[in-house]
Amino acid sequence: MGLLMTKQGIPIAHQVFPGNRHDTKTFGMVIEDLKQRFSVRKVILVGDRGMASEANLEQIRTLDMEYVVGVKLRKSQQTQELLSIRGIIY
16 A cells, blocks of 8 residues: 655555555556656655665665665665664674
């Protein structure tokens, strides 16, 4: 499911996708629909680990959008480096 909210957190649109469709497949469609239906100045995308593919993140960066996504801690070298700077071993 994709949900579009105002900066006050008020939902204004949503899209529901079949459960067997992977998030990486829906991402491009959601972005295109968002751009066509709404005049949006700033977008912050929030997604789970399924949205955190390198292709999706590159598309977000290309569109100059901000994002918050989950990452697989055990597989993220960058995350491990950031944690170790703070003295956390994971």
